[in-house]
Amino acid sequence: MLKKELVCIVCPNGCQVEALIEETPALKVLEVSGCTCDKGIAWVEQEIVNPMRTIASSIVVEQGDFELVSVRTDTAIPLGKIFEVMDIIQHKRVKAPVTIGDRLIENPAGVPCHIIATRNVGVQP
Numbered sequence: 001m002l003k004k005e006l007v008c009i010v011c012p013n014g015c016q017v018e019a020l021i022e023e024t025p026a027l028k029v030l031e032v033s034g035c036t037c038d039k040g041i042a043w044v045e046q047e048i049v050n051p052m053r054t055i056a057s058s059i060v061v062e063q064g065d066f067e068l069v070s071v072r073t074d075t076a077i078p079l080g081k082i083f084e085v086m087d088i089i090q091h092k093r094v095k096a097p098v099t100i101g102d103r104l105i106e107n108p109a110g111v112p113c114h115i116i117a118t119r120n121v122g123v124q125p
């Protein structure tokens with residue numbers, strides 16, 4: 001058994017949390033203390049068993065009135081896939097125009113998410 005201390009990031013309260021973890025036969029949270037709500041408990045279990053993150057980055061735009069368009073994942077993705085997804089984002093090129101909400105990459109690295117634009121980029125005058 002293992003004890004792990006975390007700070008819950010679900011809300012600004014930032015509760016100091018302690019989790020009692022069983023590592024074998026499979027990673028499992030046995031007990032959580034310090035959370036003051038159920039959302040926090042669910043987050044701790046997710047964070048230990050399968051941590052997820054959203055990504056914000058940018059993609060190069062060809063012939064746009066801006067060189068880059070800001071993007072993000074439309075859902076949280078497994079922490080272990082972030083470098084692979086970031087690599088795909090960094091190598092992607094799109095053509096202007098781009099509209100907020102456009103899906104610029106679908107299922108990067110096989111992850112069930114989309115990379116969506118978070119700003120408009122018009123065509124170069």
Ligand code: SF4
Pocket residue numbers: 008009010011012013014015034035036037038039040041
């Ligand atoms: S445990 Fe609940 S109250 Fe505390 S930081 Fe997490 S979400 Fe907020």
